[in-house]
Amino acid sequence: MLKELIANRIANGPLEEVSAHCDGPxxxxxxxxxxxxxxxxxxxxxxxxxxxxxxxxDTQAMVAYLNTFSRYTTIKEQQAHLAKEELLVxxxxxxxxxxxxxxxxxxxxxxxxxxxxxxxxxxxxxDHANELMAAIQEIHNIFWATKSRDVTYYTAS
Amino acid sequence: MHETIPKSSWxxxxxxxxxxxxxxxxxxxxxxxxLLPGAVIFFDPAAYDKLPPQVGDVVVSRHPFQAEVxxxxxxxxxxxxxxxxxxxxxxxxxxxxxxxSMPRGHILGRVTSRLR
Numbered sequence: 418m419l420k421e422l423i424a425n426r427i428a429n430g431p432l433e434e435v436s437a438h439c440d441g442p443x444x445x446x447x448x449x450x451x452x453x454x455x456x457x458x459x460x461x462x463x464x465x466x467x468x469x470x471x472x473x474x475d476t477q478a479m480v481a482y483l484n485t486f487s488r489y490t491t492i493k494e495q496q497a498h499l500a501k502e503e504l505l506v507x508x509x510x511x512x513x514x515x516x517x518x519x520x521x522x523x524x525x526x527x528x529x530x531x532x533x534x535x536x537x538x539x540x541x542x543x544d545h546a547n548e549l550m551a552a553i554q555e556i557h558n559i560f561w562a563t564k565s566r567d568v569t570y571y572t573a574s
Numbered sequence: 575m576h577e578t579i580p581k582s583s584w585x586x587x588x589x590x591x592x593x594x595x596x597x598x599x600x601x602x603x604x605x606x607x608x609l610l611p612g613a614v615i616f617f618d619p620a621a622y623d624k625l626p627p628q629v630g631d632v633v634v635s636r637h638p639f640q641a642e643v644x645x646x647x648x649x650x651x652x653x654x655x656x657x658x659x660x661x662x663x664x665x666x667x668x669x670x671x672x673x674x675s676m677p678r679g680h681i682l683g684r685v686t687s688r689l690r
Contacts, residue, residue, distance in 0.1 A: 420587070436602055
């Protein structure tokens with residue numbers, strides 16, 4: 418159609434730009450940051466559950482064991498807390514009322530995921546760590562759907 | 575739902591040809607789904623010579639603190655002090671909720687159509 422041809426010719430010509438930009442962070446929200454932290458917490462949960470205490474009386478082994486145990490626990494706590502922070506930022510900064518209209522279970526999903534972060538932090542519970550991962554996958558799906566993008570969910574390990 | 579921007583008619587193209595529209599290329603995603611990145615819009619610089627901008631109009635405006643930047647936003651509210659709240663159609667976009675309300679003089683014209 419002639420009009421389309423002319424329209425394209427004008428559109429492809431040199432034109433000034435008009436900005437329809439977002440805030441600095443808006444383009445770089447991504448549930449991946451929460452997923453990485455949750456995955457680290459899951460990994461630490463698995464490692465803690467796999468630890469076997471050394472024989473009584475082996476002081477050196479006990480020191481190494483307790484050191485390892487503490488380090489895994491510390492990392493688990495930190496990463497579970499980080500996962501929660503990342504989720505809360507997504508929830509309260511990225512998501513807007515229109516998203517809630519499209520995904521009425523959004524608040525419930527985030528609330529549940531944040532609660533799971535607390536559980537993973539406090540406990541050494543493989544089920545809860547896996548449930549947290551599943552909740553983050555659900556958030557991943559909603560998040561990218563709101564951006565009309567098909568982004569495959571993946572894990573690092 | 576936000577009102578869409580119609581595709582340019584012959585009338586719009588002629589108006590552009592005779593200097594009554596200006597063409598701009600949209601950069602960024604803050605006005606999606608109304609205007610996708612790469613959309614080319616016509617705006618009427620004389621649209622508000624007689625009547626002020628109305629709520630719902632998609633407008634081209636100066637940026638409040640980036641002198642070189644022109645922005646495209648939708649008029650969301652006219653405040654009691656006569657200033658305009660411009661919002662992004664994309665809920666993730668930056669707008670008057672972040673950079674503040676806009677005096678009328680900053681609003682350069684109304685987006686009338688899009689070439690694509």
